[in-house]
Amino acid sequence: MTSPAILLALTLAPPVQILKPAHHGPLLDKAAAIFTRRVEARCGPATSKPVTIDLRVQPSSASGAYTISTHGAALRVTGHDEAGVLYGLGKLFRTSSCSDGAFRPGSWRGSSAPAGTLRGVYLASHFGNFYEAAPISELETYVEDLALWGVNAIGFAFPNWQYDSYDDPAAQANLTRLRAMMAVARASGIRVGAMVAPNQVFRTAPPELRAKPYPDDWGRRGNLGTNLCPSLPAARQYILDAWARLLDEYKATGLDFVVYWPYDEGGCGCSQCWPWGSRGFYRISRDMTELARRRYPQLQTVLSTWMFDTPPAGEWRELSDNLEKDAPWISYIMADAHEDFPRYPLDQDVPGRLPLVNFPEISMWGMSPWGGYGANPLPARLQMLWDQVKTKVRGGLPYSEGIYEDLNKIIATQFYWDPNTTAAATLREYIASEFSPAVVTEVTQAIAILEANHARRGNGSFKSPPHDTAKARALMESANAKLSPQIQTAWRWRILYLRALIDDELAKSGGIPQRATLAEPFAELIRIYHAEHVHTNRVAPPAFR
Template sequence: MKNARQLVTICNKAGAGNIASAALHILRREIENRSGAATALSDDESSADIILRVSSSGPAEGFVIEGERARVEVKGNDERGLLYGVGKLLRTSLFEAPAGLRPGEHPFSPGAWRGSSAPSCRVRGMYPAYNFRNWYVSAPRRDVLRYAEELALWGVNTLVFAPAHYQFAAVDSPRSARLTEAIDENLRLMADLKRMGFDIGLLVSGNYGFAHGPANGAATDVPDTSPPRRGNAGPRLCPSNPAAFSHMEQAYGRMLDDYRDIGLDYLVSFPYDAGGCGCARCWPWGFRGFLKINRMLHKLASERFPACRLVYGTWCFDARGEFEGEWSGLARELAGDAGWVDFIMADSHEDFPAYPLQHGAPGGLPLLNFPEISMWGRYPWGGYGANPLPGRLQRLWRQVSAVCQGGFPYSEGIFEDINKAVCATFYWDRNAEALATVREYAAYEFSPVHAGRIASAVELLERTYPRQTQSPDDVQSAWREISSIDRELPERAAKSWRWRILYLRALIDRELLNTPSGPHSDRCDEAFEELTEIYHAHNAGGPDAPPSRKCLARLRAAPAPAPPPGASV
């Protein structure tokens, strides 16, 4: 006897707002794609399997899931809360029967989780870096938007982007067709993301990129560590030079004008890599030259977007030691005069900076973090497949969880998808455990039956990520476990890109173990080429390109840019 196709009935009492409509659309799509069941809308709550509602009560962006297994109600405290509640329902639902369907059974079963939940942190962001022709640059825009929807299901509410290189254009001349096209694409993407419920922002690098500034306005290189972490890349202007400062002010004003129709929610100002000036009037950069630029950015943004929040970045402050005085100097400058800044954003290549943990954030301002989820541990980043780092991220989060109000993890693509879920869950629940998130992720994306084994395999993949300290036994164990699970997964999960990047990572590590000093094997090369397809990395720069033979030949013919300062190789 063949089972009839399951029909899941949804009663939408949440209205037709943009975010509520997105929540309904995503719920129907994921049920249908993951289980094969059909969905239908009904106005009758009594006959519905799932009811969606917005209650306008309770903590902002929170939700409640209640009801019996046969009739589940997802109630958002607002429209965003509804979307995040749909995410929780989906992650705890069953989409395949573990032992196959018996007559009368159906593949989809709504999740059993019941209760209320609300976010711990206000800013649950991501910074997708459009660099080196990576996935964000090269993937079709529909795929980028679909991926943004999937991040929203984990509670991500803010995305910030580095704008098209406005600074490279002369402020008093027409823009090139290429720059105009890039700006228009930015605006279309941001408009779509706004409709999906995201807050949107720009991340700018202070005084970097002004190729057409006054001839005598160039910045002086900043003191740096060895190897360099701050960087002295690209054309930079000195904000203590009046003509150079005026040029930057005009360029930034022109840039912000383009976003008037969409509106900006955040402006994130980044001090180094790239950026900085080491002249006597600008140094120490963090509270002199950089402070001057931030005051200018605040003025320009607040004139155009009164509700826009300024995030003052502190990346690489006091990188050579506390004697540089950037943290303490900024604290003095903001004491009693911090009203123009909304957040301090801090982080580092390794442990969280000590100053804000010991003394509090300058000006008593809320603190955000900037986790490194992409570039740590190997180079090319993601070139070997997935880079899950739940243990590292858990350790670093524990340093700041009591004081952090959210953050913007730095993303170079989709290979750190598990890391994004881990960080998003930390922002939702300060006390979250990273491995519990990995198990929830694995149950939803792959199979609840194998979630525990997959989480254990992820721990092995993290342990073997830095190749310099790999244990051959751990590499072999990871491959045995991943390849064993692969044979048992449902076909949908086994073919998904999320599983393939985990599988290929284990395979590549095992193959490289067998060729420690010579060219990689044919099987390894096939794996690199599959990653290239998944990442749309056929023309990616070296930092984001899986190192297949074809890729290495291409890069030798046209060398890729050097990795940014501080990137682990």
């Protein structure tokens, strides 16, 4: 007879049993823990015999590659490395389901290897947005979830222009937060990088070292007024000293890559620095790399070409010439733009024939406040943009202002894994795994309506008359009724459900938020984003005052 204690233990066992090799590293333990947490959150404790999953590491094709296979009663996830085991567990999770508390493995078996080596996101932490404001444990969970989708790099930026110096208490508080975020990312096998505008400095920098104005005829290059001219020896030394100190600030967490940013912010128009992208910027970024590799010899570098040649100044051409002559020091060239992708790297060889990565805008496009109306899924737009570059681009760092664009982030990063996948395929996998396989059709239809009604004016009203908002809401209501209680209350579901509700209410009220219907939905979004203390109105729902 089974004792009550044993019965209790059986009832509370996780729905999966993980077998690990005798010798393994911390990432394998982390992978098993992330997978088990997600399965338990979806299925609850096991009500029947747990499913056995056997984890193996066996070098195969590429870092991150994995195979899922069946061996007798057990499933086996074999990774090229421990990261591959993590990504394989992610695939297993997304292609499986739960019923009556039991984990039901899906039928997907086979192998997959990533095409892109830089599958990242840039998490902007400012304005009191989620990345700045959420408890670090919540951010840790979020980063682990990204790792399960194959994300292997996160960029962070230290906003020096806001501060007097590194010893400014506000600067130290920002660095403490950055280090905490970097530590949780690294624990999930994610590489961490610094996004830097090389000549942007503290607001207290000597005025005589400041940069000269540069052409910005199209008003796209941004200038907060704290840029130095690195062709002045004292300014160059100031920049390198500040950089050395920042590298030391990251000593505890380590640093895997740097992304150098030319404009918005940055730039100098003096005769030595101009054209900035191929002269002043190029030289100071190379000097900073030399300094950084003394501390971090394996450091990779991404040279961004943001706003190169807008207007034309020969920056792309001269960058190519530089890279033909110089010893290699750049790992990736990054390109993207506010609108159409720059033509140069599509029509010509990428400078230095280096891997090209992008910087897609997934957070702010066409809707303000960002995330203010809930989720902002843009699968059709992201597919359209990807189709323009997919034969050339092999990775990137989508710009993220918050978790409301989780779906866009996942769509973008899956293009890096497999350039030939589609946004529609990722959408189906996301809906099935985050919500339920039973609601894929309805939620896909609802998202198409939300995307068609996406564009807003500055005051938040619809740019063109909204269509089918009641239908989208009804589809989400119908799907909601089919979900388990734990999914109905999960934030990924709530932000999408609230978007359909909010759009429908706004359509009924001519785009003007009504307190009676929208105060609580907006308040719930604020709670999910931890946006109670935002510094601007850009990253929280419209407030009722």
